[in-house]
Amino acid sequence: MDHQSSTGLQHFKNLVGIKFQLYNSLFTSLPFHRIEKTGILLSLLQNNCEEGYRKKQSPVEIIDEFFNKQTIYKQPQERLDLLFRFIQYIERQVVLFDALEDASFKEINDMGGVGTLKHLESEVLQNNKEEELSAKLKNFAVRLVLTAHPTQFYPGSVLGIINDLSKALMTNNAAQINMYLQQLGKTPFFKKQKPTPYDEALNLVWYLENIFYAATGRIMSFITSQFPNAIDPNHPIITMGFWPGGDRDGNPFVTAVTTLKVADALRGSIIKSYYLEIRRIKRRLTFVGVDTILADLETEMYNNIFIPGQRTAINKMQILSELHKIKEILIYKHNGLFLYLIDNFINKVNVFGLHFASLDVRQESSVHNTVLEAIAKKSGYLPTDYATRSDEEKINMLINIDVCLKDENFDDPLVADTIATIKSIRIIQDFNGEAGCNRYIISQCSSALNVLEVYGLFLLCGWKKDALSVDIVPLFETVEDLRNAPDVMKLLYSNSVYAAHLAGRKKNQTIMLGFSDGTKDGGYLMANWGIYKAKENLSSVSKANKIEVLFFDGRGGPPSRGGGKTHKFYASMGKNISNKEIQLTVQGQTVSSSFGTVESAQFNIEQLLHAGITNELFNNRHVLLEDAEENLLQQLAEVSFEKYSSLKNDPCFTDYLSQVSPLKFYSETNIGSRPAKRPGGSKLSLKDLRAIPYVGAWSQLKQNVTGYFGVGTSLKELDQQGKFEALKVLYNKSLFFKTLLDNCEMSMKKSFFPLTEYLSTDAKYSEIWNIIYDEFNLTREYILKISGKKEMMSDYPVDLLSISMRERIVLPLLTIQQFAIMNIREIDDNLINSPLKETYEKLIMRSSFGIINAGRNSA
Incomplete structure (x- = not known):
């Protein structure tokens, strides 16, 4: 130790x-x-x-x-x-x-140790990397996206x-x-009623106001003071995203009205934060010439948040202009006294603008087809036989739309609301700035058509091709979709109309990859390896088409949903994987456990920044894994996937989860506004079941199948092929592989099989229980063997x-x-x-x- x-x-x-x-x-x-x-x-x-x-x-x-x-x-x-x-x-x-x-967070964690910005500063100075750091920070950023995914039971x-x-x-x-x-x-503690999406938004706005506002300010002030020329004011290195009120995937309670209401709450919240900051600053900046500017700004903020109907056209540039005037007065007339207060405020305005956090809109892919078919039934927009056309024909129609929907009435509320939502994005951008809402995420995306359906809907809703200030983000989740993702993007990049759209978006394409559904579909190893390979191939395809790909990771709190030692995954990426930005979801208990205090938020954001920056500045490996190493991981993933699939296909599998775990009671806990499953039949279906209840059910059984199942079998299989020494070398050499197994250990350490050992002799479920338990023991045996440790997690004693x-x-x-x-x-x-x-x-x-x-x- x-x-x-x-x-x-x-x-x-x-x-x-x-x-x-x-x-x-x-x-x-x-x-x-x-x-x-x-x-x-x-x-x-x-x-x-x-x-x-x-x-x-x-x-x-x-x-x-x-x-x-x-x-x-x-x-x-x-x-x-x-x-x-x-x-x-x-x-x-x-x-x-x-x-x-x-x-006790500050005492337990070294706030200036490895992985922090203070540590980065010493690394950069010792290695004379100041210029490389400045170059990296010109386009690098960490984006934390707060979601209302229901893994948090605290009201x-x-x-x-x-x-x-x-x-x-x-x-x-x-x-x-x-x-x-x-x-x-x-x-x-118990909520008698489900929270509304707006309730969920307000709960997370509290974290924005009380945690992220201060933590981000501290980080930005440190970087700008230590490396004054490294930060581009027009490119914040920390940005916040927001899903409550925008994420309508399978949530019938999120409407266009909700989206507008949440966007307004975010705008009001950041203006309130600025208002309070100005009042604090006024206690120090009492000088002639400064006091009047602050007073005018204070009045402007006050009018926007406290007087009903007084929302003015104040914008980010206007606020910054006034603050820069104050800065000049302090420098030239007051010897720079209290200049740090204004610099800190400017940093926050550069990051948060008038939006605080960018509101993402997310919808499931099949919905857009439903909407377009409904529109096709109205004359003059799409051919009436649109539904029967081939994918290629549909794409050609969608990219050549030159008409705008009039005030049509649609009987299906989902159709009407989808159209209203797309139109509401323009309203949000008008008041909160473009960053207020400029991404549309397509879940369960499996084709280029899925992406261009959304593009076509924007055109039908009045957006112009050369002024479409929205990024369309495909979300690939299942094992099959991850494998097919490079071909989907290749087809999109080769489409001249979509390529022109990307040219207007600085040739950046954001692609979201989902760990949760990937794990549910393919098991722990296959999900992680599938996402790694998808990133590698998508980076190659994008580079060949001169597109900068930005990966957005849908990570949950536990290792089985992409959590655990997250920053170590980012630190382990080779240069063959795009690392321009680190974007990830922060959900459930991860919000309170990793970002619940200003100190913990600052520490964990710094860990992510450090991982992304040092990977570029100090990683000399062109690729993370050599061909032989990739082959080892591919074999592990395939054997693990086969083992996991055999469990998932067991005829007793869904009954086991339903009858011996609390799965069917998730929807009654009232912790989130979303249903526990997507619309489907009344019978439990793994496809419709959301990943969070699925993972949570295994967690409460203390079996945590999604965090290790198949790993032991795959390691044993390669051992029997005489490849164990190669695996040990890979473990000691590859941070990626080591972190995979470290997170596996965490899932296993939270398992407790004596709780359900009574099932080992159960007439119906003894076989499936023993399969799971045997795999647990086999995985533990091989992880300890490959790591050389005597106890799991012994190298993380505090966590243990x-x-x-x-x-x-x-x-x-x-x-x-x-x-x-x-x-x-x-x-x-x-x-x-x-x-x-x-x-x-x-x-x-x-x-x-x-x-x-x-x-x-x-x-």
């Missing part, structure tokens, strides 16, 4: 581990019914769980033994009432643990308490800590301890949830009409909150 890891581990033990034990005692004073007794009984249940699983007892046996030996409760209803009180108690323990981790009120509690914990203010814990005791403590906290919750699932199975299998079934269902759903939150992601 290196010095930094050792120091971080000791800080974690002192500032999180010990403090958790100390402050946990305050829970006895929380305003719960018989809370003291609940706390004592919970500790007994904790011991019962640990002992019971060692004795290979089932969750039902553990819970029944607990009640019979440790309590006087005999009636089922009073037993269930106590289990609900345990859930409430544990949920709040998890909040305390989260707050302690947030409060906004609880997130606020975590934030306040963290601050109190930093100063060990016992009175405030006790007060916030009492507030927590009275604050409900955090996971271990969190898993121990939620062990009773896992047991309660499986206890309820087992009882429901018995009721259903034996056709029992039980009045307790509904209560068991609520137990399953309520247990999900603490289990998911404790992992701070879904795996």
Whole structure:
């Protein structure tokens, strides 16, 4: 263990581990019914769980033994009432643990160490790379796109308490800590109604105002002060994206009205942030000539946000012009006093403009075909036989549209809203600037036609070919679509009309690649390898067509959805993969866990910046992998894919997920506005099922199939072919391969098979359970063998301890949830009409909150 890891581990033990034990005692004073007794009984249940699983007892046996030996409760209803009180108690323990981790972030992590901008500065200066850095920063950027994907179970009120509690914990203010814990005791975690897309947007706007605004300002100020000529004001190196209110893929609750409302909220939010910044600056800049400019700006901001109907035509350039006037006055008349305040403000305006975060619109590809067929039925826009034409004929029609839709009425609300949405983008650009909304993402994109359907719709909605200020972004997700993506883009690049559109977009083409659905479709290794190969081939095709491709990664929190040690993947990319920008989604618990405080947001943004910049400046390898190494990974991916496919095609697979996991209760948790599955039949279909409930179900089973399944089999297969030594060399040489296995370890460390070991002898599911368990053991064996470690994650001691403590906290919750699932199975299998079934269902759903939150992601 290196010095930094050792120091971080000791800080974690002192500032999180010990403090958790100390402050946990305050829970006895929380305003719960018989809370003291609940706390004592919970500790007994904790011991019962640990002992019971060692004795290979089932969750039902553990819970029944607990009640019979440790309590006087005999009636089922009073037993269930106590289990609900345990859930409430544990949920709040998890909040305390989260707050302690947030409060100690600066002490546990070296804010000036490897991967930070301070470290980058020393690397650049030592190697005389100042000119190369300036050249890189002229077109490099990190874009973080906040999404409302439902992996976060905390309501906004609880997130606020975590934030306040963290601050109190930093100063060990016992009175405030006790007060916030009492507030927590009275604050409900369960949402009786689903949030609207606008509610989701407002929750994330809080992070923009309170976290990203400050963290981005700090980073920009550091770079501009250390490397004054490196930043182009017209090219911010950090930008924010936003999906709530724009992402309508399978979400019937997002409409054009919602999109406009969210865009207006983003505009109002950044103006409010500027208004507050001006008020702070005014306390220092009290000089003649400066005070009047600030006063006028303050009035302008005030009118835009506090006076109804007073939205003025203020714009980014106008604000910057006034701030530069102030800057000149400070330099020439006031010896540069407090100049840093204005520089910091200018940096923020350059980044956030009047949009704060760019609102992306996303829709599923089949919708656009439906809309175009509906339009074709109206005379004068498209041939009436449009639906029967070939793809080539359709493309030719779409790129040659020269008519504009009039005020047509469409019976299908989806058709009408899609058209209204495309028209609303122009309205947003008029008020928020072009950056306010300038990307249209096509999910489940599988052809060039899918892209040009959207292009044609923009033309029909009144946009001109030479003034189409929107990037059309294909999203490739499945294994097959990733393989076909280069051919799709080659066809698009060769189309003269689309090529002209790209010329007007600075010859940049953004392509989104989805990890979540890729993993659901192809398993862990194939998804990651498929995306790597797609990036490599798409980079080659784009370069050949003189197009700069920008990759946008749809990453979730857990490794199985592209998360984990994300920055290490970007640091590992070779020069054969386009690295002009790093763009990725930030969703669910990743928002609060990695960007929940200004310090953690600054640290993690710097890690991404450092990865992208050093990959260019200090990576001398032209390609990441040699041919022989690629062949090894290709073989691993293919064997892994075959193994995963055999599991997915097992006739019991969907029933297993549905009956022994909490999958079917996801939609009832009310954590997100989106349905748990895309529109389809009533029967559970993996194609329609969204990746988040799919991954989350495996997570709560503590089997985490999507994070490792197939890896062990593939490593064993190559070992039997005599290629194990080559794999060890690859592991020690390739950061890409090592990070793949490191993230695998994280998924496995969050697995706990004793929880479901009762299924090993189940009449229906024993075979599938044993297949999964055997693969888990095989993967662990080979990862330890190839890495030379004695314990998984031993090279990440802080993460290892955090996971271990969190898993121990939620062990009773896992047991309660499986206890309820087992009882429901018995009721259903034996056709029992039980009045307790509904209560068991609520137990399953309520247990999900603490289990998911404790992992701070879904795996």
